[in-house]
Amino acid sequence: MIERSRFRFDGHLLLVWAAPLTITAIFVWIVGGVLLHGLDQLSWSYLVEAPRRAGRQGGIGPILVSTLLIVSVCLAVAIPLALGAALLLAEFVPRRSTGARIVRLSLDVLAGVPSIVFGLFGSAFFCSLLGLRFSILSGGLTLACMILPVLIRTIEQSLRGVPNAYRMGAAALGLTRTRAIVTVLLPVAAPGVLVGVLLGVGRAVAETAALIFTSGYVDRMPSSVLDSGRALSVHIFDLSLNVPGGDAAAYRASIVLLLLLMLINGGMLCIHSLLKRVMGISAQI
Amino acid sequence: MFQSVIDSPRRHGVIDVRLRRTLWGVAGLASSIIAVVVAVVATEALPALRGVELPRFLNDPSWHPTNQRYNLAPMIAGTFLVAGGAVALGTLFGFLSAIFCCFYAPPRLAGLYRGVMELLAGIPSVILGLWGLTTLVPIVAAIKAPGFSVLSATLVLGLMIVPTIGLVAIASLQSVPRSLILGAEALGLPKWLTVVRIAFPAARSGLIASVVLGIGRALGETMAVMMVGGNIVQVPESLFAPVRTLAANIALEIPYAEGLHRSSLFVSGLFLTLVILVVLCIAEWLGPEPIHD
Structure with missing residues (x-):
C-alpha cells in the first residue's frame, strides 16, 4: 500500500516540478539572451569611450561615471542618516516605545512608495523647489530617500546581532556608551552594515523610474555633481525605447549592469559567509 | 535585563546624552522624509484637485x-x-x-x-x-x-x-x-x-x-x-x-x-x-x- 502510493504518478507532482522548471528556464532565457545579444562587442574600450550616435556606437564611459557619482551622492547622504536612525532604534530606545514605533511606521510607509512617485517627488522638490535642476545631485538625493528604509532595517538588524556580552564588557570597563558604540559595537557590526549598504547600492544601481526626471538624460561626461548625468539603467531604457536600432547597444549596456549587480551581490555573499564563519553572527540579507 | 543596567540614567554621561540627542535628530529627519514626499506631491497635485472636479478624472470624454x-x-x-x-x-x-x-x-x-x-x-x-x-x-x-x-x-x-x-x-x-x-x-x-x-x-x-x-x-x-x-x-x-x-x-x-x-x-x-x-x-x-x- 505504502509502496504503491510512493510510486504512483501524481498530477500535482508534475505541477510542483513544472513551475520551478519554467521559472528557471525563463531566467536562463533572459540572462542567456542578454549575453548572446550583447557579448560580441564588449571590450575595454566600450567601458571608457564616450557614446556616439545616441549610444548606438561608442562606449559608456561618461555614463559609468555618472552612475558612480549618483550612487556616491546617494550613499553619502543615506549612510549617515541610516546609521544614526539604526543606532537609535537598536541601542537607545526600547523596541516597543512610542518613539521607535513612529520612526518605524514612517519608514515602512516610505518603503511602500512606488519609485515613479519618488521620481515625481524628486523632480518637484530637488529639481524645482531647491533649484538643483536636472542634476546628479537631484538624482542621488532622490535615490537616498528611496533606499533609506532598507538601509536602516539591515543596519539595525546587524547591530541587534551583536551579542550583549560586548555591551556589558564595555560598560564594565567604564566606557561611555558613545565610546562603546564607536570602538566596540560598530566595528563588530561593520560587516553586517556593509551588507546593508551593498543591498542599498544594488537597489540604487537597478533603479530607473526615479532617475529619469531627476538626473536626466544627458550622456556627456559630467563636470560636477550639479551637471545632468545619465545613469546606466536610464541609458538602457533610452536605447531600447527611444533610439531606433539601439537594441544591440542596450543589450551591451545590460551586460555591464548585470555584471555590476553580480559584483555587488557577490561581495555581499562573501561578507555574509565570512561573517557566519568568523563571528557566528548571521546578518539578514 | 542587562539592557536595563546599561540604560540606567545614572550611567549616561554628558557625551551619551549628546549622542542620544543627535541620533534622535537624525532619526527624526529620516522619518520626516515620508511627510515631505506626501506634502510635496500633494502640493503639486493641488491645482488640479482644485481646478478639476474629482469625478471628471473618471468621466471626462477623454x-x-x-x-x-x-x-x-x-x-x-x-x-x-x-x-x-x-x-x-x-x-x-x-x-x-x-x-x-x-x-x-x-x-x-x-x-x-x-x-x-x-x-x-x-x-x-x-x-x-x-x-x-x-x-x-x-x-x-x-x-x-x-x-x-x-x-x-x-x-x-x-x-x-x-x-x-x-x-x-x-x-x-x-x-x-x-x-x-x-x-x-x-x-x-x-x-x-x-x-x-x-x-x-x-x-x-x-x-x-x-x-x-x-x-x-x-x-x-x-x-x-x-x-x-x-x-x-x-x-x-x-x-x-x-x-x-x-x-x-x-x-x-x-x-x-x-x-x-x-x-x-x-x-x-x-x-x-x-x-x-x-x-x-x-x-x-x-x-x-x-x-x-
Whole structure:
C-alpha cells in the first residue's frame, strides 16, 4: 500500500516540478539572451569611450561615471542618516516605545512608495523647489530617500546581532556608551552594515523610474555633481525605447549592469559567509 | 535585563546624552522624509484637485490634458487589469515554487532554486523590459499584432513578482511548526494534502501577506510595463490590445507636461501611492512580521 502510493504518478507532482522548471528556464532565457545579444562587442574600450550616435556606437564611459557619482551622492547622504536612525532604534530606545514605533511606521510607509512617485517627488522638490535642476545631485538625493528604509532595517538588524556580552564588557570597563558604540559595537557590526549598504547600492544601481526626471538624460561626461548625468539603467531604457536600432547597444549596456549587480551581490555573499564563519553572527540579507 | 543596567540614567554621561540627542535628530529627519514626499506631491497635485472636479478624472470624454480633458479611467483600468493578471500568475508560480522548495525538492536543489529566485528578483526591471521588448513582444505579435499588449505586460510583470511572492511564501511556510507537518505524515496523510490542508492554513497570514506585497509591487512598477505595454490610452478590449498604466502615463508625459496637465499627473501619482499604501496596510495587518522588503 505504502509502496504503491510512493510510486504512483501524481498530477500535482508534475505541477510542483513544472513551475520551478519554467521559472528557471525563463531566467536562463533572459540572462542567456542578454549575453548572446550583447557579448560580441564588449571590450575595454566600450567601458571608457564616450557614446556616439545616441549610444548606438561608442562606449559608456561618461555614463559609468555618472552612475558612480549618483550612487556616491546617494550613499553619502543615506549612510549617515541610516546609521544614526539604526543606532537609535537598536541601542537607545526600547523596541516597543512610542518613539521607535513612529520612526518605524514612517519608514515602512516610505518603503511602500512606488519609485515613479519618488521620481515625481524628486523632480518637484530637488529639481524645482531647491533649484538643483536636472542634476546628479537631484538624482542621488532622490535615490537616498528611496533606499533609506532598507538601509536602516539591515543596519539595525546587524547591530541587534551583536551579542550583549560586548555591551556589558564595555560598560564594565567604564566606557561611555558613545565610546562603546564607536570602538566596540560598530566595528563588530561593520560587516553586517556593509551588507546593508551593498543591498542599498544594488537597489540604487537597478533603479530607473526615479532617475529619469531627476538626473536626466544627458550622456556627456559630467563636470560636477550639479551637471545632468545619465545613469546606466536610464541609458538602457533610452536605447531600447527611444533610439531606433539601439537594441544591440542596450543589450551591451545590460551586460555591464548585470555584471555590476553580480559584483555587488557577490561581495555581499562573501561578507555574509565570512561573517557566519568568523563571528557566528548571521546578518539578514 | 542587562539592557536595563546599561540604560540606567545614572550611567549616561554628558557625551551619551549628546549622542542620544543627535541620533534622535537624525532619526527624526529620516522619518520626516515620508511627510515631505506626501506634502510635496500633494502640493503639486493641488491645482488640479482644485481646478478639476474629482469625478471628471473618471468621466471626462477623454484624456487630452492639453485640451482640459482629464479622464484617467483608461489608465486606472489598465493598471488594475495588468496588475491583476500579473498577481494571479505570480501567486500561482510563486506558491508552487514555495511548495517545491519547502516540501518536494531535495535540500540542495531547494537552495539552488531559491538562489535562482533571488537572482531573478535582482534583475533590474529595465532589463526585464528590454527582454520583453525584444523577445516576448515579437512572440505575442506572431499570435496577434501588435504584440505590445496587456498579455505581454502581464507576463513580464508576473515574472517580476514571482520571486517577490515566492520568497516570502517560503519564509512563511518554513515558519510552520515542524510538529504539524510530522503529525500529518505520521497520520499517513499524502504529501499534497499535508501541504494544502495543514501547511497552507497554518501559514495563511504570511501567504496572504506575500500576495498583498506582490500586489503593491505590481501596481507601482513602471519601466517594464511601459516598455512592453504599447501605451495607447484606451480601455483594452482584449488581451492583445495595447495598454497604458498610471505609472507609465506619468513617466511618458511628465517630461513635457505643464500647468494643470502636470498637476493632474501628480494627482495620479498621489492616487497610486494611496492605493499601494492601503494595500500594504492590509498586508501589515494580516502579516505576522513587518514585511517591507
